[in-house]
Amino acid sequence: MDILHIVVLAVIQGLTEFLPISSSAHLILIPRLLGWEDQGIAFDVSLHIGSLIAVLxxxxPQLSYLLSNWLSSFKDKKINSESRLVWGIGIATIPVSLVGLAITNTGVDVLLRSPLIIASTTIIFGLLLGLAEWIGTRERNEYSLTWQQxxxxxxxxxxxLIPGTSRSGVTMTAALLLGLTRKAAARFSFLLSIPAIILAGADETLSLVMQANHSVAWSDLLLGATVSAFSAYWCIRLFINLLDRIGMFPFVFYRLGLGIALFILVV
Known part of the structure; x- marks a missing residue:
């Protein structure tokens, strides 16, 4: 791959993985719009690894504390707020895992990569994010979530799993609608991303291993992972620090503009 392509795609992955604007939509659309060849599964894996490193x-500090309390819950046979949050993240990961397995190798995932679908979901879930920002009470933190929530x-x-939806976007939308503060919604979404990214990366790695006679450009993967990790880390840091100041509406307007532009380009 061209170095420019690697850096651009890695920066986009790092920024959009955690912002509520859909990383998959950008990684699908930008190569198409610029006439670039598909970057391939191996490169996607490296970008996911970079994002995972950044969030870890x-x-x-919070993960060490959470995991320490979670491990202690086995010994003490008691669940406190920290170990409960870890269990909650695990439980909340089950649906996306099952649905992901269900659509793997069915061709459904290919159909969902249509620019028209991406444009539609970009707008629809952008409007829902705006609604959550507008009516959310923003009174609770992530530890107050019930099991049902x-x-x-x-x-x-x-x-x-539908491109254009945005994993961070829909989870933050739901959390805001349930009354979480912006920062609590973002923290829970980012913590929830850890098993989700691990599972997605494992699935893509398995697909890569099963491809016969597939050569891997390791220098491209290393550069992609490094740039993705760097951009993702600063994205998370700036996003959380600025969130209460800027709110969600800038991302809502971005999604609406992007969705409209996509309709104009593909229709």
């Missing part, structure tokens, strides 16, 4: 580094967010996350 940013949330390292955690399952609901998990079910909503499965919609992110």
């Amino acid at each position: 580094i940013y949330f390292k 955690i399952i609901l967010i998990g079910l909503v996350q499965a919609l992110a």
Whole structure:
């Protein structure tokens, strides 16, 4: 791959994985619009690894504390708020895992990559994000979620398998509608991304391994992962720091503009 292509796609992945604007939509559409060849499964895996590294580094102190409490819950046979959150993240990951397995190798995932579908979901879920920003009470943190609400967010996350939806976007939308503050919604969404990214990366890695006679350009993958990790880390940091100041409407307007532009380009 051309170095420019690698850097551009890696930066886009790093930024859009955690912003509520859909990373998959951008990674599908930008190569098409610019006439670039498909980057391939191996490169997608490297970008996911970069995003995963970024979120693990940013949330390292909180993750260490959460996992410590989760492991202690086995010994003490008691669940506190931290270990409960870890269990909740695991439970909320089940729906997207099952749906992902159900559509794998069925051809449905290919059909969903249509520019018209991406344009539609970009607008529809952008409007829902705007509604959540408008009517959300923003009074609670992620530890206050009930089991039913955690399952609901998990079910909503499965919609992110449709390109243009945005995993972070739909989970933050659901969390805001349930009354979480913007930062709490973002934190829960980002923590929820960890198993989701691991599963997506594992699935893509398996597909790569099963491809016979597939040569891998390791230098391209390393560069892609590095740039993706760097851009994703700063995206998370800036997003959380600025979230209360700017709110969600800038992303709503971006999604609406992007969706309209896509309709104009593909119709």
